Amino acid sequence: MSKILKVARREYIESVKSKTFIISVFMAPLIMVAIIFFSAKIAQTKPGARPPLKIAVTDLTGRLADEIDASFDAHNKKSDSRQMIVQHAAGDANSFDKQSAIQKDKLREGKIDSYVVIDSNIVTGDGKISLYTYKTEASNVDSLWIIEKLCRDAVIKHRYQTRNFDKELIDELQSVPTQQIEIGEAQGQEKVKSEVESFASMVVPFGFMLLMYIGIFANGQQMLTSVIEEKSSRVIEVLLSAVDSFQLMAGKILGLTGIGLTVIALWAFAAYSAAQWKGFPIDVNGWLFFYFVVYFILGFILLCSIMAGIGSVCNTLRDAQNLMGPITLIYIVPLMSWFKLVQSPQGTYATALSYVPPMTPLVMILRLAASAEVPIIEIFATLALLVVSVIVVIWISAKVFHTGILMYGKRPRLREVFRWLRKS
Amino acid sequence: MFFVSEILMDALLLQNISKSFDHFKAVDDLTVTVPAGSVYGFLGPNGAGKTTTIRMIMNIIRPDSGSVSIFGDGSVENMRSRISYMPEERGLYRKMTVRSVLAYFGSLKNLSSSVLAERIPYWLEQLNLADYAKKKVEELSRGMHQKLQFAVAAINQPDLLILDEPFSGLDPVNQEILKNIILKMREKGATILFSTHVMHEAEKLCDYILLINKGKIVIDGKLRQIKDRYKTGAVSAELAGDVSFIEALPIVSSVKRQDERFDIMLKDNADPQKLLAELVGSVQVTAFEVKAPSLHEIFIKLVGQQDE
Secondary structure (H helix, E strand, C coil), X not given: CHHHHHHHHHXXXXXXXXXXXXXXXXXXXXXXXXXXXXXXXHHHCCCCCCXXXXXXXXXXXXXXXXXXXXXXXXXXXXXXXXXXXXEECCCCCCCHHHHHHHHHHHHHHCCCCEEEEECCCCCCCCCCEXXXXXXXXXXXXXXXXXXXXXXXXXXXXXXXXXXXXXXXXXXXXXXXXXXXXXXXXXXXXXXXECHHHHHHHHXXXXXXXXXXXXXXXXXXXXXXXXXXXXXXXXXXXXXXXCCCHHHHHHHHHHHHHHHHXXXXXXXXXXXXXXXXXXXXXXXXXXXXXXXXXXXXXXXXXXXXXXXXXXXXXXXXXXXXXXXXXXXXXXXXXXXXXXXXXXXXXXXXXXXXXXXXXXXXHHHHHHHHHHCCCCCHHHHHHHHHHHHHHHHHHXXXXXXXXXXXXXXXXXXXXXXXXXXXXXXC | CCCHHHHXXXXXXXXXXXXXXXXXXXXXXXXXXXXXXXXXXXXCCCXXXXXXXXXXXXXXXXXXXXXXXXXXXCCHHHHHHHEEEECCCCCCCXXXXXXXXXXXXXXXXXXXXXXXXXHHHHHHHHCCCHHHCCCEHHXXXXXXXXXXXXXXXXXXXCCEEEEECCCXXXXXXXXXXXXXXXXXXXXXXXXXXXXXXXXXXXXXXXXXXXXXXXXXXXXXXXXXXXXXXXXXXXXXXXXXXXCCCHXXXXXXXXXXXXXXXXXXXXXXXXXXXXXXXXXXXXXEEEEEEEECCCHHHHHHHHHHHHHC
16 A cells, blocks of 8 residues: 555656646636636727728618618717718619619629618518628628618618607517525525526536536546656556556556646636636535545546556557547537536436446536435435446456556557456 | 575576467476575577566566566565566656655665665765766666666665666676676675676676576576586697697697687597696696687577577
């Protein structure tokens, strides 16, 4: 046992001192925060100035000119640097084809930036607004959405007027304030949930799953790197003269589990502090924290054992990448279906995925964070299954590790690996 | 630490060990005895099965059949703190410092911090590595890396030290340093088993040798006895005076002369002492040497015969 601890200690200390650790602990959250911060800032900033856009409009109803002008004027008053100039290109059913051809030529020649045609039956029938463009630049895509909206607003305004509806009155009638109230255990304990809190109740479980995924998968891959490095630098034989292969593997798993827990604890602390600072509600009880740690440790050991087996039969990281594909897929499934899992944490799909060992920690932590109704028997059953899986995988990996770690050259075929297992 | 009974017992006993990889028999029914307190040379051409045998001794791989006993104990695990191994493939943690590498491997060999505090400076000094204690392994030259690798193996001052090709990659000065350390360890009672291709080093160092080829023993025993067994009847002498009679002597097969130096080949089973007596009575003898075959020659002869 003491040798396992010594190997674990070295693995932990050397990893903590490595650049990879510093990057994963500090840089990854910093980059994420920076992206969120700058995206928000960029979203808040007004778009840059551009020359006025010229828009030709053929109103086949012949009645919308005032509303269209009013709609575009209102826009131009708010956006000095992004003006839109409307040119009415009169047309009726007889002259439309000719007018349309002229405007489309202007569009091709760059004399106008877009051409709008409003069908004659748009006010009372099912006519539509058609927006013609030519070689649209990506920078003008948002302007096209604005043109569509301004024309649509003009049509709606005219529809209200023709039917003698008071738009303000209708807006008032349609407005029905609602609130969500969370009650407590005792009478009178009530708390109105803000929109942010309702949003949080969906996003926080996903956050827990994401944290579990990054913690297990990103840190678990260090096992692969570490084994391949020891194998390729030939230090493995020196090690095996002092410790046996199981002690070496167990020590590495233990050390890396410590690293994983350290990274997760730091990230969780940072995320929780940031959420508190920004007033984003995260309701974490002690049990959820406890389950997170237990599922994380078991899930991490499971992946590390798989990685130790894979690493021992590969000579380079490139070799290992081919074998990593199917494993990556298994871990991505819960991430891809997080919305379905959050919406129905007690459903058949969520329950079924909970019993697929590599996915168990991810799915169970999401279910536990999303709902207080996960039966305790399911928690015990999934933990028991995970423990059994860990024992079986460690047994298999230790056998593969023992033989594979001293093999250089061509990667063994799966059939050969099975033969090692049978032999041992 | 040695017990009196262990001084008399064998350091290592391999009994009928065999190992195959797929259909290739790397080691075939090998039985070897390594006496305690000896320097034992493990010789053989590439692919002879030396490294596989050493790995089986260290329990890094398990033999298909046969047994390994170290100081009378059949479990290598029980003896791990008393044995050490320097593999042929050199490798240490490149990002760790010289001192921390020694401390880590020393701790894996159950050395306490206080013992390590004495041993690390001692071995760094012995191997002229003291100035590099704080350097990272990746900053060392190949020769220094190899000396550090030796220090890693020797840090627990093992009773049985196994070295796989210890001299390869070392310059003559460092080869000499290593050779002296090995001899000093033997003086203190340690047993050293090493494999090598450098025959003249084996010849200078070894008390016993084992030559294997294709996984089987070709020859083993005391170096002196083996050399006697393969004596060629060659004599080298420096003579002055009338030497014309030598070629006519009935015990002489042929004579080659270069100035005053004569290479004389005796007939089978002829006694060199008789030749010396004849020479002393007739000419001035300034040098006389019965030439024993070099280990290199024995190696080439025996392995060559097997390959034919």
